[in-house]
Amino acid sequence: MDWGWIVDNRDLILELLIEHIWLSAIPVVIGLAVALVLGVLAHTYRWAYPPLLVVVGVLYTIPSLALFIVLPVVLGTQILNPLNILIALTIYSGALLVRTVVDGLDAVPPAVRKAAEGLGYKRLTRIVTVELPIAIPVIVAGLRVVTVANISMVSVGALIGIGGLGELFTSGFQIRFVTEIIVGLVLSLLLAVTADLLLVFLQRKTTPWDRLGATA
Amino acid sequence: MIEFESVSKRFPDGTVAVDDVSLVAPQGKLTVLVGPSGCGKTTSLAMVNRLVDVTSGRILVDGKDVSQTDRVELRRGIGYVIQHSGLFPHRTVLDNVTTVPRLLGWDKKKTRERAYELIEMVGLSTEQAGRYPAQLSGGQQQRVGVARALASDPPVMLMDEPFSAVDPVVRSSLQDEFLRLQDQVGKTILFVTHDIDEAIKLGDKVAVFAEGGHLAQIDSPGDLLAAPADGFVASFVGRDRGYRRLQFLPSEGVGVRSAPTARIGDRALDGWTLAVDGDDRPLGWLAPGADSVSQDRLEPLGSTFTKTDSLRAALEAVLVSPAGLAVRLDDDGCVDGVVDHATLAEHHQASSQTADSGQESR
Numbered sequence: 281m282d283w284g285w286i287v288d289n290r291d292l293i294l295e296l297l298i299e300h301i302w303l304s305a306i307p308v309v310i311g312l313a314v315a316l317v318l319g320v321l322a323h324t325y326r327w328a329y330p331p332l333l334v335v336v337g338v339l340y341t342i343p344s345l346a347l348f349i350v351l352p353v354v355l356g357t358q359i360l361n362p363l364n365i366l367i368a369l370t371i372y373s374g375a376l377l378v379r380t381v382v383d384g385l386d387a388v389p390p391a392v393r394k395a396a397e398g399l400g401y402k403r404l405t406r407i408v409t410v411e412l413p414i415a416i417p418v419i420v421a422g423l424r425v426v427t428v429a430n431i432s433m434v435s436v437g438a439l440i441g442i443g444g445l446g447e448l449f450t451s452g453f454q455i456r457f458v459t460e461i462i463v464g465l466v467l468s469l470l471l472a473v474t475a476d477l478l479l480v481f482l483q484r485k486t487t488p489w490d491r492l493g494a495t496a
Numbered sequence: 497m498i499e500f501e502s503v504s505k506r507f508p509d510g511t512v513a514v515d516d517v518s519l520v521a522p523q524g525k526l527t528v529l530v531g532p533s534g535c536g537k538t539t540s541l542a543m544v545n546r547l548v549d550v551t552s553g554r555i556l557v558d559g560k561d562v563s564q565t566d567r568v569e570l571r572r573g574i575g576y577v578i579q580h581s582g583l584f585p586h587r588t589v590l591d592n593v594t595t596v597p598r599l600l601g602w603d604k605k606k607t608r609e610r611a612y613e614l615i616e617m618v619g620l621s622t623e624q625a626g627r628y629p630a631q632l633s634g635g636q637q638q639r640v641g642v643a644r645a646l647a648s649d650p651p652v653m654l655m656d657e658p659f660s661a662v663d664p665v666v667r668s669s670l671q672d673e674f675l676r677l678q679d680q681v682g683k684t685i686l687f688v689t690h691d692i693d694e695a696i697k698l699g700d701k702v703a704v705f706a707e708g709g710h711l712a713q714i715d716s717p718g719d720l721l722a723a724p725a726d727g728f729v730a731s732f733v734g735r736d737r738g739y740r741r742l743q744f745l746p747s748e749g750v751g752v753r754s755a756p757t758a759r760i761g762d763r764a765l766d767g768w769t770l771a772v773d774g775d776d777r778p779l780g781w782l783a784p785g786a787d788s789v790s791q792d793r794l795e796p797l798g799s800t801f802t803k804t805d806s807l808r809a810a811l812e813a814v815l816v817s818p819a820g821l822a823v824r825l826d827d828d829g830c831v832d833g834v835v836d837h838a839t840l841a842e843h844h845q846a847s848s849q850t851a852d853s854g855q856e857s858r
Contacts, residue, residue, distance in 0.1 A: 395582025400572035489628040
């Protein structure tokens with residue numbers, strides 16, 4: 281390990297870390313928003329769910345590198361535009377989370393839904409204030425998978441020039457400099473673990489009711 | 497009041513769930529819909545708050561055709577309790593109870609006060625208001641479900657097998673508490689169950705549904721037990737209906753005779769002696785053959801009855817009395833007289849004849 285290199289390049293490392301964070305986080309947020317809308321629609325209009333599943337399934341099977349390269353052609357963006365990475369990861373995040381949202385809504389106990397309907401909830405109010413909150417544990421489980429997946433996929437972007445910490449891998453490989461690769465690897469891992477813990481913490485805060493059954 | 501006028505429900509696949517049902521659930525009374533599964537009782541209930549729409553006929557709630565009322569508005573005006581409570585797991589007891597008032601946009605402070613009142617009324621403590629449903633037992637959850645249904649003080653309540661999912665001991669106490677509650681609030685209630693015993697115990701009126709969704713009979717529980725309309729109702733009402741019917745026959749007027757009482761330390765009487773204290777309250781029975789009444793030789797009293805109890809209570813008291821004599825108490829708990837089995841039987845025969853001519857009261 282060349283500790284001196286780390287100290288000399290701390291500004292670059294920090295810059296790449298921050299880039300890595302927003303490149304992986306923004307797609308999760310937008311993907312979740314899209315998935316919530318599509319998930320609620322698919323849950324409400326059941327006939328739309330099977331075709332939607334086919335579409336998101338196909339989207340998810342596109343290799344990320346292919347998408348990174350194809351998107352600029354489709355969108356007319358520059359190859360080095362971070363938008364390409366953001367949009368590609370948003371597609372993956374949304375595709376994964378739609379399923380999660382629908383699963384979460386489906387897991388709401390039928391008696392709860394029936395009671396909400398019978399007590400006079402309007403449909404949208406019921407979904408937003410009763411069903412979605414109850415679906416939070418399932419949705420967060422999906423968010424954890426997607427977040428960690430994004431953090432690892434951002435690095436692939438380094439192959440087309442924008443990849444946060446992934447750029448440490450590509451340049452490290454090119455000049456056979458192990459320290460650079462290890463720094464990228466360790467920071468990616470730390471980032472993934474931190475993000476995961478943060479989501480677990482968030483879930484505990486938003487669903488204090490969820491872990492009570494066992495202790496009651 | 498809830499009225500069904502020739503109500504039918506046919507599902508798109510052709511099955512007839514409810515077939516030309518007409519019935520009236522009177523104001524302030526508890527009307528039970530009972531029958532085997534798939535007889536249309538739950539569908540009938542769901543048509544009242546329009547979770548299911550009628551195919552033909554009309555349902556009126558307090559004179560208004562439900563099909564002419566906006567679904568959401570209609571439901572907010574009707575209390576609704578279901579099996580497995582259907583409580584919102586992510587909300588505290590208090591927030592569950594205040595659901596409908598919040599939907600209606602009522603004053604928050606007033607709503608909370610009312611909710612605390614209700615929580616106590618259904619037998620929970622106000623400390624439990626901050627708990628989540630998962631922290632409560634099944635019976636407690638059902639109580640919260642009842643409180644939630646009562647929160648906006650609706651005149652009409654629908655209850656769909658509310659006590660079916662709890663164990664028999666809890667169920668029985670929930671039923672007793674609910675009857676007491678209903679005495680206070682006097683709601684017009686439509687109550688679905690598959691349990692005929694529950695129907696007989698709770699109902700002011702019992703509507704027996706038969707397969708194919710038709711109403712076989714609607715009557716008071718006593719009349720239902722006394723005179724089932726047909727073989728189906730008779731078999732559904734089941735064994736012991738003669739005995740169970742006793743609970744709807746008054747014991748008042750049964751020929752009691754004066755009790756063979758004596759106080760502690762007195763000489764024992766011939767035959768069984770009923771030991772009493774200084775205020776004539778019963779202590780226990782003394783078997784024949786003793787010289788004097790002593791506390792340590794008394795046999796337990798068993799159960800007693802009062803003027804307002806049913807014949808069933810009186811018969812029970814005879815059956816468990818070591819002396820074969822049921823002790824009747826007055827309002828102060830003092831011995832009022834005793835009655836033996838033969839006298840009860842005579843009274844039963846006489847009052848059954850009166851009841852069959854339509855003068856039975858509950």
